[in-house]
Amino acid sequence: MERTLDYKGRWRNHTVAFRVSDEEAKLLNDLVALSGLTKQDYITRRLLCRDVVVQGNPRVYKALKNQMAAIYEELKRLETLSPDNDELLYTLQVIAITLDGLKGEDE
Incomplete structure (x- = not known):
């Protein structure tokens, strides 16, 4: 098994894998992209209850x-939001929080 050092000089030589649905994979990929982190760093921080x-x-x-x-395209398509849109609403909430935090950096 290949041994790799992380940014703190620790060896990361254990693999953790799990399965997710297509919807969960899309949501995870969206959240990772919005975080600016690698998928590994994002998942590790979330699993260890650390702030992202x-x-x-x-x-x-x-x-x-x-x-x-x-x-925007999805909202144009929908006449009303229903409980089936939990992933969309969650992603929108994360974007709003992120934008609010980024706006705070400029002030």
């Missing part, structure tokens, strides 16, 4: 723009 602090950078802004465009 988003640092504004071009990749995060692009992810926010793409997510907002996708949400």
Whole structure:
């Protein structure tokens, strides 16, 4: 097994794997993109109940723009939001929190 050092100089030589549904995979990928972290770092921080602090950078802004465009298209398609749109509503909430936090950096 390949041994790799993380950013704190620790060896990361254990693999943790699990299965998710298509919907969970999409939501996870969206949240990772919005965080600006690698998927490994995002999942590790969430599993260990550590804060995910988003640092504004071009990749995060692009992810926010793409997510907002996708949400806009979905909202145009829907006449009313229903309980079936939990993932969409959760993603929208994460985007709002992220944008609010990024706005706070400029002030």
